[in-house]
Every structure is written in C-alpha cells, then in structure tokens.
Amino acid sequence: MLKSPRHLFTKHRPRLPIALLALTAFCTLCFGQSGIGSGGPVLLTEANSTRAVALESLTLQRDPFPVISPSLLSSDRRTRIAVFAMNVDLYTGEAANAFTAEAEASGPRIFPLKVESVSRVPGFEGLTQITIRLDELMADAGDVLLRISLRGMTSNRVRIAVGHQGGGPPDDQGAIPTPAPEIPPAPRPLVTPNPYTGPATLADTVRFLEQATWGPTNAEVARVRALGFRAYLDEQLVAPVSSYPTMTLMPTDSNQGCQGASVHDCLRDNYSMYPLQTRFYKNAFYKPDQLRQRVAFALHQILTVSGRDMNQASWMVSYLQTLDRNAFGNFRTLLFETTLNPAMGSFLGTAANNKQRPNENFAREFLQLFSVGQDLLNADGTPQLDVAGNRVPTYDQATISNFARVFTGWYFAPPPAGAQGVINFIDPMMVIEANHDTGAKMLLNGTAVPPGQNTLQDLNAAIDNAFNHPNTGPFISQRLIRQLVTSNPSPAYVERVAAVFANNCAGYYPDSSCTSARGDLGAVVRAILLDPEARGDFKTDPDYGRLREPVLFISNICRAFNARGIGPGINNIVESDGYLNPQTVRMGQDVFRPTTVFGYFPSEYNVPGAGLKGPEFGILSSSTSLTRAGFGAQMSFRSIPMFADADTPNGTFINLTPLQSLADDPVQLVGALDALLMHGTMSPTMRDAITQAILVVPTSDPNHLRNRTQSAVYLVLTSPQYQVQR
C-alpha cells in the first residue's frame, strides 16, 4: 500500500532537493549543542525553525497533516508521514521495530506512534527516511513535537502540524534548527556488534553491573572493567551457586514443632520466611554468583510461588533451589521442575488435583504467566491484532479446562526416610495414576493429546506444547528484559532476545559450544545484557530504564557502601545479618511472600499519565516513596541497629569513611557518588543542589567531613533520578 521510497524519490526526484536542500543551511556546527548529535538520531528541520521536513507519505504534501488520510490508497485511512534523519546507525537486519516514536501535543498529551518503515534515501544514503503512522486521536491537535528513539537514544524533537499549524508545546530548551547539510552526509556503514571481549568504559561497567548484579561496588567495577563483559558473563555462568540449604521438614503443627524456652526463635527459624529472607540479602550482599541470583529472582517473579501460604521456610527451599539450579539452564527443564515442585503443587493446587472436578488454578497461570501469555504475540513481543484491531487470545476457557485435566494425578511424595508426620516439600511430586484424567485433551494450536496416556506422558505433552509455542520466546524474553534492563524495550530488542531463546546459536553473541537449542536461559541472559539497547555509557531516551524495586534499591545501597554488621565482642565488624526484609515490606515488597501468583507488582502496570509500562511503579505509592527516603536517611545518618538477642543479631550499617576523604571538595565528593551510583548522569541542577546543601557545613566544623558525606549520600539516595535504573 505504501509506495516504495525509491519510487517516491526517483519519480519525484526534483521534489527531494526542494523539500530538503532548498531548506538547507550548512550546519555541521549545530549538532554540538543541546544534546543533539550525542549518539541519537537527528531529525531534519527547515533551515530557520524546528519545523520538521515531513511529507505525507502518499501525497507528498507538507504539514499540516490530517489524521485521516485523504488518499484512498491508504486502506485503513490512517495518515503516514515521512520524516528524515541523520546519524542513524543500524545493525544488520535492524528495521522499523527498532524505532519508537512519540508526539507531544499541548495539554500535554502524549501519543506513542508506530514507526512503520525505515529506509535509506536513494541518492542520499547518509539520510534515513522514517515513515510514521499518525494516531487518529491526535485529530486537530495543531503543532506537536515529534521525536524518535533508537536503542535508548532519542532524537531532537521537531515540530509537525496536525490538522492545523500553530499552538502546541514550546520548543525544548536549547532546541535549534537541524536542516540537512549542504554537503549530503556520507553513507554510514552497518554497525558491527561490539564483542565486549576487551576492557569496558567506566560508565557502561556501572550500568552493566546495575543490570547483572545486586549493585556495583568500586572494586567490582574496576575488576569487570578490566575483564570485559563477555569474560565476566562466562565467569558468572559457572560461578559456584550460593542458593539455599535444604532445611529440616517440621511437623505442620508448630505447637508440636516448637516447644520449650526458645519458642520465638524456633518459630522464626522454621515457621516463617525469616531464614530465607536473611539468606537472600546475605547472598545478594556478599556471594559471588551475582548474576545467577538476579536471574533466579527474576524467574521467581515470572514462575511465582508465594511463601504467604507456606507453613514453613523448609517448604520453599526446593522451589528456590530449582530457580537457582536452572537460572542458566533450559527453560523447558525449569517449566517441568517448577510444575512438579511441591511448593508450586501446594500453592496452585496441583497436589491432589483429581480427575473428579479438577481445579483450574495451575492450568490458567501456567498458560497466562509461566509460558505463552494470554495474547498471541508477534516475534518481537507486540500483540498480534485481528482485522478489527483487537488482540487475539492465545487460549480460551476450553483450553484451560483441558490443561486442568492434564495436570491431574499428582500428589506429594512420601515423607523422606526417617521423617515421619511431615509433608514432603523436598522431592518432586509423585503420580497417583488413579487420579489422572486419561481422556483425550486439546492443547494449544490444535495439538491433541490421545486418550489413555499416563500422567507423566500427558504432562510432558503439555509442557512441550507450551514450551514450543511461538509466544513463549518473546513472552519470557520481554519479562526478563523488564526485570534486568528496561521496562519499555523496543520490539526489536525483544525480537533479538527471543531469537536467541528459539536458537542459542542465533544473535550477536552465541557461545562457541552452542547447539541450536531452544530455551537456553544462559544464552538468553547473555543476549539481554550485551544487546546494544542495554549497553552504552548513557541513554537519552526519556522512556528508558526501570524503577529500582525495593530489594534492588536496598541491595545497591548496601553493596555500594560495603554494608556490614556488628558482632559480639569489641570492634567486631562482621557481615550484615541480612535482616532487611522489614525495610522492603514497608516499601511494598515482602521477599518470597508476594500477595499472589502475579508477583510483587503487576508485570503490565502502566505508569499513570506516562504512557509507559513500569511494573515496579505498581508498588511505588505516596507512602512507599517516602519510606524509601526514610531508608536513605536511616542508612546515611544512622543504621539498622543490632539487638543481640532479637531478630537483628548484627544489624546493618554502611561505611561512608572512604568517601569522607573527598568531602573537603564538593566537586570530588559529588563526582564520586555520581560515578558509582548514577554512572555520570547526575543533572547539573542536582549536582548544584547537593553542593549547596553540603557547603552549609563549614570546614571549621570538626565533623564536617562526615556530615557533608552523609548529606550528599542522603540526597543521592532519595533523589528521583536515583530511583530509576537507567
């Protein structure tokens, strides 16, 4: 339906120079200002204004554009416009879905727009034509500011008129005309992927460690910088697993399990999540298998079991071990093992599920949350739409009923040898064939399960069916990207990672020992972290990043400042006791006790008014935003005190002493915090605000080094800029 750009620019050849070159003033110096040219695309404008060089894609009319196309050649009646960009560097195969576009109308109202095609401008190979579909709700908006983004780098914002010219938001501060240069820019070669085998930059190393670990430390930044990301990932894939030790299964009745003088400790250590939560934080603070822990915690938020319904910590351990064991393994194995895990069996009711009135709990969440997701997806994770523009369900209630019948016949294994009167939450569930529904079943994509199969055969058929469904790669890849890197990945990013999910020899970074296997999570994680949309010293796209969820907020602070506790005796500095969960509970995240199978926060949460996904914002509320600030104050100025005979045997404090030596010079102090905590992205206003605040403490104050350092750290930790990992 769209004419090819070649047609457009060859047949109407004279128009292009009129459209572009006649508007031109040579302007190579312009791009040094106002962020333009700092790595993002540059949209072309008229010579003397920020109005874009933009053409209706069929009629080649300039703006103002109607939102409903005047051309009968547009089958859906939507207007497409072509804009032109410089500085667009593409990888092989990179196309329209690598770009996002957005227009801001007065209000402000934000319209995310779809980039439909991208091509080199024939005869001007250094320019890129970008075709964007307008939104019918823009109607008669007047002037809007349009920008495009590529791999987390945004363009300048240029003005286009919709409906009529005039009005609209003011130009961005410092915005300047960016006309096409008189000498057409040279063609840009396709980008070669960085192998990340050599040393890395400081800023990108900090960013990388924010994504791959529980938080950068100065020592680890220096080490990984020298080592390179690829070698670090290789090291992490084989690092010893810290995980959780198997615990003794206790009697279900805690009155029976805990008697005598130390009932409080006994209940805490066996009948609550305390031992797992403290272990979680200690592993995060101190253990070397950082990436495995991050991925396992991400998987916990995808294949969720909640300890809320668990009587004992011991009941959760084999589930957590399963996540740790399979974090870099195969997703099919993970699906199989979590399905038969007794904690999952208890949580979602597969244990004791019987062919007579099977419950649909596990069946529904297995499909909706653990594997295929509820809407059919394109390879890049965007929803498929039917002719009416509606999403297409992956399954219906009948499919759920059929899967529910598949998941019948399982029960807890007998108690381990020597343990009587306990439920076996250590070994996988076992089959009771008599309880299994052996009728025929219909799975996804019209796959039939023949009648007469046994419980395990049916289970394997269902898991293969979901694992091999085309949705599963993009669905799981997108969830993992959101957990590790950014809440709003471009479709192209999801597509690249999903391709690796489908085949571990695909992508830019296959391992030499790859086998074309599907579901290789280690390869998926590597592809996520080395992707060009993840990497780089900084990102300018205002949509980029993810809110630090409470556990990451805390772990990043504690690791950055070498958190420690106080042991018995004198001057006995030991590890933190890891009792940080009360802090995250107040921020809305109760570790291993999410409210439901949907996890700690909704994976599709929309940030109000932003037009963006931001799952972690689901638990950022008026209250919890201030609780975070309170934690910043507590750790900067005070500590979590130890109470030797309570649940806080060592407490937790952070060590600001190394920073204090810089505090005579605010520039150095703020710079050090900026580098370690914000990879050099702190805004000038924020630097100045911190500097002014700490200068209130005069050098004549005998404690000025400490007080200044505390103030500076507090102001960084409580800043909105720090809340978002970018």
Add this chain to the structure above:
Amino acid sequence: MRQGACALAGSAALAASVERLSLVRVLARSTFDAANTSDYKALVCVFLDGGNDGANTIIPYDDYNAPGGYASVRALPGLAIPKSDLLPVTPPSGHGLKFGLHPSLVELQSLFNNQKLAVLCNTGTLVQPLTRALFQSGVGHPYQLFSHSDQVNQQQTAVATEPGQTGWGGRISDLMTGVNGAAPLPMAISTAGASLFTTGVATRHLVINPEIRLNEVLRVDYGTDFPAGSLAARRIAFERIRNDGGGKLVNAAADTIGQAVRAGEAIPTDPALPPVQAGQTDFPDMKLGNQLKQIAKLISVRANLGVHRQIFFCSLEGFDHHTSQHNAFNGHDVLLLQLSRALKAFYDATINLGVADQVTTFTLSDFGRTFEPSGTGAGVGSDHAWGNHHLILGDAVHGGDFYGNYPTLAVGGPDDADDRGRWIPTTSNDQYAATLALWFGLAPADLPAVFPFIGRFATPNLGFML
C-alpha cells in the same frame, strides 16, 4: 466493496480504542458545577481481591434444596454451607422467598434488616446485554474473561473490551476535581496500593499505608539536624532535586514523592475518631479494618482539608479459593468474618462522624466463582467465573432489599456461560457504577465519558440509592 472494507476497518480501529476515546472525552469535559457544591459525599470501594464466591455469600434459603440447585451441586463435594447455619433475610423484591447470608455476616444481616445494606445480584463485566445463546455464539465476550488480572482491571476501569489504563473512580475525579478547589489532597485515595480504580487521566491518586498513624504515613525523614541548619539545607536541596526532572520514569517517581510531601504537610496530627458507642463495633485490627479506619480518619478531617467529594479504595485479599475454601487460616469463612466486622465498624464510624448518609460503601471483586465446585472434601474450592453479588452500604442506600436478578442456579442452565455455573451477568458493572456515580453527583451528561458502554444497557440508574 472497497468502500465497505474501509468503513469496516475504520470503525474497528475506533472500537479498539474505546478507553482512549473516553479519555479524550474526559479531558474535553469539565461540566461539574463546582461553585454550587458545598455538601460532602464519599464513595468507598471495598475490593474483594481474588474473586469472592458470591454463591456462598448470598444463598437461596427457601430454594436451598431445589432440584439441581444449591445443595444438589455444592453439598456432596463439601462446599455447601449447612442450611441451619444461614442467616436468613427476606428481601421485599423476592416475592416472599427467603435468602440466607453466609453465617460469617452477622453484622451485615442486621444492617440489611435495618435497611442500611442492599444486595445487587449477578453483576459483572459486560460489553453488551447477553444471553447464553448469544454468548455461546461468540458474541460480546469481554476481553480475557475469567483472568484475574484482566477482570480486576475491567472491574476498576469499566471498560470490558481492552486493558485499560484509568479507573472509573479516577475518571470521576478528573471530571469533578474542581469541587475540591485547591485542597492539598487529591479526590481519589487508595489504602490498598497504587490501584487502577483511583487512577485518573489527569488526576493522580494519593496512596497511603493503613498501619501507621496518619500524620506519620506521609512524613519525610530528612535525617539528623547536626550541625544545626544542615537539615533545612537538605530539605531545600531535596525539593530542588525533586523538581529537576529527568526521563519520564524519573518524573513519575518525582510526582509521587511530591504529592506525598504536599499531603503530609496538610495532616500535621493523627486525627482521633469519636469513641465507639454501646452496640457499635470497633475496627478489627486486621487488613481491611485498618484500611477503613484510616479512611474514617481522613473523612473526619474533611472540613480542615476543604474537600467536598472523596473517592476511596481499599481491598481485602485472599478470595482466590481454588482449593481449601473452608480453611481456618485464610478461608472464605474467615475473610467474610473480617469483611462483616470491618464494614460494620466503618458504618458505625460514619454515624459517629455524622456522615452516614453522605458515605456510601460498596464491594467489587474480580469475578464470582464457579457454582460447581472444584475438588472435594477438605480440599474443595471453586474456580474463576463471572457474575457476582455485591453489597452496598450506607444511609443513602435503599437498603433491606435485593436488586438485579438472582441467577437460576442450574449448571448448564439459562444463566450459565458454559457448564460449570459461571453466571452470565444480568446487570452490567457499568450500571452498578453509574448508579453510584449519579448519587455522588456526576452529571448525567458526563456518564458516557466515564462509562463508555453505559448507553448499551437499559438504565444507568438501578435505583438502589435514595
């Protein structure tokens, strides 16, 4: 032919963005007459999270043993409540038929009998009025029916066709926020996290933690004032940094903090509620009781805050009883006990505050549950279904009666969407919500902006409000 195809595609594209269109309408309208509103009203949504089993909340009493009915389907697997345990009520609209409330609902039975509580039967998310035949022919299916996340979403957005981004409470707030002038608190407040219900197009909700004293919930810890003056300097820097902005996510975090700071400054002390009188119920120190208590405190300072309309959201979770529905830890019976006591305590508090006829409390829930149980014995439960019964409480409610249509309790019967007793709603959630919105003061002309499908149903006013 081509023209026809275009028209089809065009209308379909519009149909796929119903919510977005309603957002435009909300932004375009602002007809509420702020100057003429001096009274006070509040809507309080109690969300029963997970999907409350309405079939075990409002139970046939006289028809308890009807063939193919309640006892015949639910007794054998062990899900039926024994008839002798039911709390009977006789709604005038029931033509003499008695119904039974769940035995945990002692306080609610008394409120019903005192005409303070109404029951709305078989209500749910609908795109259009439906029959079993229509539904089974594939017509009018809400988006992702029976899925928790989507049905929670649709209950709160009142848009059953797509994943929405704003709630109907939030959109009412958008249209009516002018009535509160420059009040330091937004109209919509949640005590149950960042709820969709209270999220507007332009207006943002306040989200407060229920377990802490109200004046401490929103306090900023600026650290130690040592040396003197350093705290004040940090406070200035904190504000400068917060107003500095960054990317959109940074700005969203900054807005959240800023609103909390403003609200906190407006509530310097923890309000004291009037003492509980003889015969009244005190707030149970549990999940829902604490939230409703916090809401009562906020209502008590309405005059100081200068607010005339407030919309509250709270929730009680744990209703997703696929298995072990009767368990003593967080089973249905226990949750309803908490619900009954918390609602009664809240109602009593509104009496003591003199606003019982100005505060209307109502329930929502993901969906009802399958009439036919899942599992058996101690493990018995129920699965996700659709239409459900709801409760509306307050002196402005035409209480003591049932509204809507109680479904025909027959598996595979005329009200069943399939063959497990998933009742096709005979009343739309939009009608339920619109009735409340009209009482609250939303202009009738603004109904379509908040409830884009309201015109498809017989009436926007179900008559349960005075």
